[in-house]
Amino acid sequence: MGKPKPRNRTKDRSISTGKPAKGPSDPRILSALQDLQCADLKKKLFAASLIADLIKDPVTRKQLLREHIVKILIEQTLCDSNLETRTAGWKLLRDFAQEEEADFCVHLYRQDVIAAVEDVVKSIFLIVGSREAPFSSSPKAQQELIWNLIGSIVGLLSILSAAQDEILEAITEVPVLVNFPFGLLALESIPVELEFETLLCLSALTEDNKPLAEHILDNSFLLEGLKQIKDSGEAKAVPACSVLHNFFTAMQWYDHNTPMEGHSDAMILPALIQAMEVPQNNDTKGLSSSSSPDQVLQLAVEVIASIATCLQEALEHGIGHEKEFEGFGDDSIDIKQEMEHGVGSKDRKGKNMGSKDEDEDDEMDEDEESMNSEEIDADMDLVTGDGADDDDSPAEEVTLDRLVRKATPKLLNLFQSDGPIRSYALSALNNIAWTVSSIDFSTGHLNSLQKLWSSLSSRIWNEIITPVLSSNTADIDLASSVTSLAWALARSAQGVVEIQPGEHRKFMALYRASKTLNGPEQSGSTKGSEEPGDAFQGLGVKAIGVLGRLALSPAPIELNRDIGIFLLTVLADPNTSAADTVEAMNQIFDIYADKSNAFDEPVFWANGFYKHLEEILPKARKMAKGIDKRKFGELRARTDEAILNLARFLKYKRTERNGSN
Structure with a gap:
C-alpha cells in the first residue's frame, strides 16, 4: 500500500490541448494575438503581458489554444529577432505547460519543441559563457532579461520531463x-x-533516469557539487537531496552495496530531517518566487516517503534474490517461488506466473484428492509462509534506523499540525510502516529498533488511527490512507495491537462504506479500470487486511470470532468484488492455519467455519471464471490462486482434524 513515486508519467497519451470552449473568443484574445504578431515592439510586449493574465483563467486559456496560440508562439514569437519578445514567448509557453495537463506537453513534444529548446539553450550558453564580453559586465537590465529567459526554459524542461517517459x-x-x-x-x-x-529541474530530469545517473557518475565533480549543496543548510539542500535520491535509486546504491562508502539514501536523510525541524517562518533564504517554506517542507517529506518506498527494493537487492513480499496491496499469503503440485510461482506483485487455463479449472478437485497427509502438511507450510527461510542477509540498517528513529517522530508531529502537510506526513508514515512490516526481526540484531518501533507504532495508532476512526470522517481519501497505515502497523506488530473496545467494527463500517463508492480504487471493482491492479489498492481490501491482522493470535477469542464471522460474510456475499474475495480468503488462511491457536476449536470448528468455506468454494470458482483473463490477467491469476489455496486449506484442515481425533 505504499505510495508510489511522486511523479506519475504516462506512456502513451493522445494529442489533446483541451476541449475548445464554445462560442466566440473573447475580443481581448483576438486583439492580443493580432498585436503579438505585429511589427511594433511595444504592442508585442503589451500583448504578451495581457496573454499571460488570460492564461490564468481556464476559459480564456482554452480560447487561446483554439486560436492556435501555440503555433504562433513556436513559428513567430520564439524566433523573433528581439530578445525581449523571445523571452516573453518562452514565458508564455512555460505558463501554458504549467496550467495544462500532461497532454499539452505531449502536443509540444510532437511540435518539436525540444529542438527549439536546444537552440535557445545554445544561444544562452554563448551569452553567459562569453569571455570576450563577460556576462557579469552586461547592463543590469540585460542580465535580468537573460535570467528571466533561463527561468522559463528551466521551468519548461521540468514540466516536459515529468509529463512522459518518451x-x-x-x-x-x-x-x-x-x-x-x-x-x-x-x-x-x-x-x-x-x-x-x-535543482527542481534536475530532480525532474533524474527521476527514473539511469542514463543521466551514469552521466553524473562519469563526471564525479557533478556528484560532489550536489553533495556540497546538500550540506549547505539552506532551502536548496532539499531539492539537492531529491536529485541525490534519484541518483542512488537509479544506480541501485544501497547501504551495503555502494562502490562509494556512505553514498546511499542514508546520506541525505539528516538534511531532510533538518528541513523538517526548521520553524516555518518568514525566512525565504534560498527560495524561489514560486516557492515557500511550506513547499520546501512538503518536498522534504515527499522525498522521505520515496526513500521509505525504495527501501524495500534495497532489502531485496541486498539478499541477491527477490524475496517474497507481502504488502502494498498484495495478498497476504507468503507463497514461495516454486510450489509443488501445480501451483504456479508468484512474482513480487503476487501475479501467478503459471496460472491454469479456464478449461483446467474443474481439475483442481482431482489434483487435491491425490495429495496424501504429508504432502498436505508440507503444502500448507508453503501457503502460510511457515516453511524454512534461508534469508540471513544484512538489513538496510542505517537508512532504516534513520527513518524510524529520526524521521518518524518528526512526521508524527507534522501530522498534528494544520494544513496540507498533514496528508504528506501521513503518506510518509504509511510508507515507513509498510517497510518496517517487511523486516525480519527474528535475527535479533535489530532488537533495539524493534522495541522503538513498537513504542512508535502504539503512538501512531493512538494519535492518528483512533482519532480518525472516532471522528467518523466523511473524507474517503483520509479514511483510505489511515486504513492503509493501520494495516501496516498491525502487520509490523505481528498481530499484537492494542485497540479500543469495539474499534475493529470501525473497519467493518469502512468496508461497508467502500461498497457504495464509485471508482475501482476504492470499491475494488475492475469495471471501467484500465489498471485492474488498482483493485487491490481499494479501501475494502485495506479494511479486510487490517481486520485479518487484528484477529491473529493472541487475539481474544471474542474478537477473533467477530472478525472471522465478518470475513465469512464477505465471502458469502455474491456482490463481493474479486479483490475483496482474494484478500478475505488470504486473511482466513493466515488466521486459522495453526490448530494450536486458542480460537481454532471454539471459533473455527464450533462456529462451522469449515462448512461455510466448503459452500463458498464452488461459488468462488464460478466467480473466477467470470473474470476475463485477457482484460484482467493479474486479477484472474490471483483469484485462481486464492481459490486453489482455499481447496488446499480445506483439505489440510480436514486432515488435521481427522489426525487429532
Missing part, C-alpha cells in the same frame, strides 16, 4: 540539455531563486 528520454539524448542545469549551478552569479528552480 519526452524525458528525448531530452536526455540531447547533451546540451543535460549539461544545461549543471552549467547553471556552476555559475557564481546565478540568482538564489533560479538556483532552487534549477
